[in-house]
Amino acid sequence: MSRFNVRKVAVLGAGVMGAQIAAHLVNVKVPVVLFDLPAKEGPANGIALRAIDNLKKLKPAPLGDARDADLIQPANYGEHMDLLRECDLVIEAIAERMDWKVDLYQKIAPFLAEGVIVASNTSGLSITQLSEALPESIKPRFCGIHFFNPPRYMTLVELIATPGTQPIILDQLEAFATSTLGKGVVRAKDTPNFVANRIGIAGMLSTMKEVERFGLTYDVVDDLTGKKLGRASSGTFRTADVVGLDTMAHVVKTLQDNLSLATDPFYGSFGTPEVLKTLIEMGHLGQKAKAGFYKKVGRDVLRFDLASKDYVPAGEKSDEVYARMLKRPAAERLKLLRNAEGPQGQFLWAILRNSFHYAAVHLASIAETARDVDQAMRWGFGMKQGPFELWQEAGWLDVAKMVQEDIDAGKALCNAPLPEWVFKGPVADAGGVHTAQGSWNPSKGVFEARRSLPVYQRQHFPELLLGEAGPKFETAGTTIDENDSQRTWTLDGEVLIFSIKTKMHAISPEVCEGLMAAVELAEKDYQGLVIWSGDEPFSAGADLQAMLPAFMAVGVSAIEDAEGFMQQTMLRLRYASVPVVSAVRGLALGGGCELAVHSARRVVHMESYVGLVEVGVGLVPGAGGLTYIARRAAENAEASTGKDLLPFLTEGFTAAAMAKVGTSALESRKLGYVLHSDVIVPHKDELLFVAINEARSLFQGGYRAPHKRLFPVAGRSGKATILGSLVNMRDGGFISQHDFHIASLIANVVTGGDVEPGTLVSEDYLMTLERQAFCSLIVHPKTQERILGMLNTGKPVRN
Structure with missing residues (x-):
């Protein structure tokens, strides 16, 4: 199978999106050149250099490892x-000006390599119109590629073809965006704002209109339209602040400038809301300007009040009755909201009805299938579900009749029928647009796979x-x-x-028993063992709640037995004769x-959080985590010219004592929890494929478990x-004082306790120290306060 080999990418434009696209390319090991105009003062690459430097400061972090900013090559036109x-790929990401983009295309055309793919990261300009500035030889290899902000974290990438784009170009780019960049790809038609922004911005405008109609405040609306509604936790107005109100206004203007009542019956609802105009005029552009619909003053969060054009205290919540309604099954939920007497319930029905109405009317013109709309949203x-999914779950024809009745009664945004x-x-x-045969393609009149x-x-x-x-991991394959x-x-x-099935995939004694049995079976009949549980998380840790009954009945000896069993399970994995x-x-x-x-190899999704966090509940790592830190320090010291163990131990000790968590696979590698020999996978749904191949490859390469070696520790002087x-x-x-006590116990384990520096010890010896430290803490009143606090509130207690 031939593949599109992307050896290097050029990103044109070092603005917010261009620089962050370049950062994500570096995250996934793709060499990248970041272009911008020559600077008028200072170094010619000054604009690109400043953008690269700024990547290190942005939150959320565009780079998995801030040091990788240096891998982006600055350049100027x-x-x-x-x-x-x-x-092999050129991504244009300059400002949303058709004339600027066309001018740039004419300048770069003579320098483009044969076979290069050229793509514009535009949020809504016509891709076909842009292509007209390119030479005939390049037009077949040109398309739109629309990343969502921030590019590292947002899954969606929209690909948009022109009438002249070769189909293979889209296939190649889709494969690259999926497997290398870790994205979910939707193919959009070349219409204003494509799929997600067309539906999403229309939905935000609809929400703002209904807010005015029902007289609700922004904080109440965000409470209603966040997680309770199965959408992003930031709701509507906080999301607008994050996106940037100027950006939102620009996307709205694209709709206003490129559509009309003749092409979009909802056009009358595309007017820029008064509150959006006012905030932009005041320079309150959202999070980047530290003021938008919300503003933070000290520890207080304030919300904008349009009447006074000032900020007032925020934090108002929605009526609890609607939270209960939103937990009901979909069919019952929508009927309850439609018949609600209170404004909050009527508002919720109105925005859902509007989303169904808009998506149905525009499906044929903006997307190939209903799948594209739901995946884009x-x-x-x-969103937890796209509009068509929710509609289908609630009963297709029943909901359709309710929506049409509202249209006929003049309650909808426009009178266009479904x-x-x-x-x-x-x-x-x-009974809906998604079936076993595929999703509805209204242009072809078929369900398309x-x-x-x-x-x-x-x-x-x-x-x-x-x-x-499609296959479900819970029942797929052959169960042993x-x-x-x-x-x-x-x-x-x-x-x-x-696969672990406990809540949060917590590791209980029963899970350990299963792992022991699985290793034994794998050694007997298989080429390796993969630990993979289908969905997130990999594992949130040991199941403390499962240990509590035994602790209450028997005392600390029950905990010691459970910890000992966990430790032996970890060692069984490490020394298995087949790769785990x-x-x-x-x-x-x-x-x-x-x-x-303790596995032979880790295959880690890019956006994984890895760390030893037991300190947060007043404990120390007790299943071999501290032993691992000590052993890795010894191995690293042996591979260097240094004689002193302590410098190699310090980072591991600090990570455990401060409960540091790597917030990406790249950051976890810096902490030593992911090794350079491990595999980092950009796409979450490829994890199992890669892990199985890794296990098979290790086995067929003659895998042998490591020897059980003694290794030196830092001893009492290091401690x-x-x-x-x-x-x-x-x-x-x-x-x-309790933090000091816990950290002292960690220090005692990782340095080997009261022994001479350089003393050779075994993993079993250090694990005994771990168990003793863990058990001494489990009976400590301050640790028990931390454990109960975490179980009750989910937040760490500082005591």
């Missing part, structure tokens, strides 16, 4: 156009929409053993898979981190040095 010849706007396909034909007969590009063969369990057919805590199974008969591969996605905290680091710095932190008020 005056001196470095020849660099374009080295690039999931991936681009953080399309005929909603009520008659295949969709009505199937997903694209079967080779890249999607890497996704054993792709993210499915309601009504779609299963109970309430775990499932041991295989997809191919060659590699065994172990942990496929990490989401949280791998505490015991989850220990499970990962004394660490304790000296802890005393200073305690006496300076930076840590509490």
Whole structure:
């Protein structure tokens, strides 16, 4: 199979989006050149250099490792156009001005390599019109590629073809965006604002109109339209602040300038809301200007009040009755909201009705299938379900009748009827737009299956929409053993898979028993064992709640036995005669981190959080985490010219004592929880494919477990040095007395206790110290306060 090999990418434009696209390319190891205009003062590359430097300061961080900013090559159009010849992909990301983009295309055309793909990261300009500035030889390899902000974190990428774009170009770019960049790709038609922004911005404008109509405040609306409604937790107005009110206004203007009542019956609702105009005139552009719909003053959050044009205290919540309504099954929920007497319920029904109405009327003109709309809203706007999914779940024809009744009664945004396909034909007969055969394509009048590009063969369990057919990881493959805590199974008969089923995939004694049995079976009949649980998290740690009954009944000896069993499970993984591969996605905290680091190899999704966090509940890592830190320090010291163990131990000690968590796979590698020999996977749905291949490859390469070696520890002098710095932190008020006590216990374990520096010890020896420290803390009143606080509130207690 031939593939599109992207050796280097040029990003044109070092603005907010261009620089962050370049950052994400560096995250996934793609060499990138960032172009901008020559600076009028100072170094010619000054604009690009400032943008690259700024990447280190932005939050959320565009870079998985801030040091990688140095890997972005700065360039300017005056001196470095020849660099374009080295690039297989050119992404233009300059300001949303058609004339500027056209002018730039004419300048770069003579320098483009043969076979290069050129793509414009525009949020709504006509791709076909842009292509007219390119030479005929390049037009077939030109398309739109619309990243959502921030590019590192937002899943959605929209690809937009012109009538002349070669189909293979889109296939190649979709494969690159999916597997290399880790994105979810939707193909949009070349219409204003494409799919997600067309539906999403129309929805935000609709929400603002209904807010005015029902007289609700922004904080109440955000409470209603956030997680309670199955949408992004930031709701409507906080999301607008994050996006930027000027950006939102620009997207609205694209609709205003490129549509009319003749082309969009909802055009009358596209007027710029008065509050948006006012805030922009005041320079309150949202989060980047530190004021928008909300403003933070000290610790207080204020909301904008249009009447007074000033800020007033925020924090008002919605009526609890609607929170209860929103938890009801979809059909009951929508009927309750439609019949609600209070303004909050009427508002919720109105915005949902408007979203169904708008999506149905425009489906044929903006997207190929209903799948594209629902995936775009999931991936681009953080919705749990797209509009068609919710409609279908609630009963297709029942909801359609309610919506049409409101249209006929003049309650909707416009009087355009729902399309005929909603009520008659295949969709009505199937009860919705998503079926086992595929999703509705209104232009062709058929249910269309997903694209079967080779890249999607890497996704054993792709993210499915309601009504779609596809394999489910809970029942796929052949089950070898299963109970309430775990499932041991295989997809191919060659590699065994172990899936944890407990809440948050917590590691209980039953999970450990299952793991022990799975390792034994893998050694006997399989080429390896993959630990993968289907969804997030990988594991949030040991199951403290499962230990409490035994602790209450028997005392601390029960805890010691449980910890000892966990430790032996970790060592069983480490010394298995077949490779054990942990496929990490989401949280791998505490015991989850220990499970990962004791595996032969880790295959880690880029956006995973890994760390030893037991200090947060007043404990120390007790399942081999501290032993791992000590052993890794010894191994790193041995591989260097240094004789002193302590410098190699300090970072690991600090990470455990301060409960540091790597907020990406790249950051976790800096902390030592992910190694350079491990594999970082950009796309979450490729994790299992890569992990199985990794296990098989290790086995077929003649894998042998490591020897059980003794290794040196820093001993009492190393411990004394660490304790000296802890005393200073305690006496300076930076840590509490209990923090000092916990950190001292951690220091005792990682340095090997009261032994001479350089003493050779075993993992079993250090694990005994771990257990003793853990058990001494579990009976400590201040640790018990922390544990109960975490169980009750989910937040760490500082005592």
